[in-house]
Amino acid sequence: MSGSRRRWSTWIILGLGFAFLYLPVLLLMVYSFNESRLATVWSGFSFKWYGELFRDRQMLDAAWISIKVAFWTASAAVVLGTLAALAMTRMRRFPSKTLFGALITAPLVMPEVIIGLSLLLLFVSMGQVLDMTPKGIVAIWIAHVTFTLAFVTVVVSSRLQELDRSLEEAAMDLGANRIKVFFLITLPIIAPALVAGWLLAFTLSLDDVVIASFVAGPSSTTLPMKVFSSVRLGLSPKINALATLMILAVSLAAVIGWWLMYREEKRRQRDMQLALQGNG
């Protein structure tokens, strides 16, 4: 009896928790199909705001800038984050490892206003001292790589910890050097984490408004900056339409990603079973 009661409480907690997480977003999506300009009063079903969204030239330009920055941010952050994860998990000791650890974990929690302000002041000082100021897209890219790098490191290092070291040792016993082992054994095994880290960095970059506002300067406007300036003035059905498209894209990518990982896991389990049977 106690068991079934526990079961019930589990489902009630999860039901309430997921309702809290998902209802606001669902409501937002429903109202993107509202015909009325007043985003809170329902007057009829319509795709009109999606049409308006795709006619908004500035919004589309900003979206393109954001996607470009996010792509290059994610690519650089995966490379740097993987190196940092290798250093943290594999290298027992190196000079000032504590400082490195602090530098790699602090961006996870550092308030965005501080990162934004400090990077802008750095860029301005670089302009004074070196006569070279990163501006616009390049400035946003540097800033985004700096704060997404930490997230990639966390994702990759947790995968590296799960990795069975005996596979690498076996390859090394068979005469492969460290670099070969890394590219032929380690990299394929941690590949799912690299994909996850890349996607995480991509979405974080695509999402940032505060840091970009500090460093971007007047010439480049990213999508979140555009959304922020219009949301500040209140509700706008066009933003609901944009939000709906973004949420659908992310959900679709997440479901596909989850399914691929699930299939991969199943396949690996089957292979392992076959291998065991073959040996026995």
Place this chain on the structure above:
Amino acid sequence: MNAVRFVRKLLPHPRWAVVSVPYLWLLVFFAVPFLIVLKISFSRLAIAMPPYTPILEYVDNALTMKLNLGNYVALFTDSQYVQAYLSSIKIAAISTLLALLIGYPIAYAIARLSPAARNIAMMLVVLPSWTSFLIRVYAWIGILKSTGPVGSLLEKLGIIDLLQWLGLIEGRQILYTPLAAYIGIVYCYLPFMVLPLYTNLVKHDHRLLEAAYDLGARPWQAFFRITVPLSRAGIIAGCMLVMIPAVGEFVIPELLGGPDTLMIGRVLWGEFFNNRDWPAASAVAIVMLILLLIPIVIFNRVQQRQLEGRLT
């Protein structure tokens, strides 16, 4: 052949390349900027580009250093700054507590599901945070507005009256009050609370609880004397992940909180973008960092152990 070997000797070992690339990047773009913020916080506002006076000057063949403490004096004497710091800490602390109270049962419930169901449930917890933060904050504007569907429902149910009676809101809507900022922070940061708690709770040995039951402990006793103490590392990591960024939060109080929600992130933004007073903004940032230093160090230690795989 010898030449190759000679060049190889001069080049750093590949393992040094592994550390040095991310290390240099973080030193240049994360550590050095803080020193520059510190430097500029001691300079004076000037009508120039960039809008501050240099600290080091070469006057009469001598290098002179002019430190201006005015920005810091202003921070401690102007009551607006002091209030902004205090109210940021209060809002962040209460939101963190609320997120813990909501997040712990969720993490606990998920950790007790079957392994296959756990993964799906955790994916569902994390999924909202993969969609835009800005959009999730925006979603609450429509909900908390008095004219919206939820706003009018709350009005009909008398919840607005209740909140007014409790002194939580003054007008007829929740939007643009500090309460809205609390809701926004809890909503946006909840996954960051649930994630470390779940990672910790899922590793607990269930036999410990069974042993406690066998020895006559009631479920709530076993929970508070075994599960909660064992999940300490998860609680600390979750609370730090929510509280530290919440102290400096700008977007949520700006969009949901209305003019009455005073937070230090908004003050910094205002000094920088509206007043164009870079030295004052820098001083605000430095004091914020000093306030957050202890929580950040605690978080770093927990996280670093996790990165190295030393956490049970």
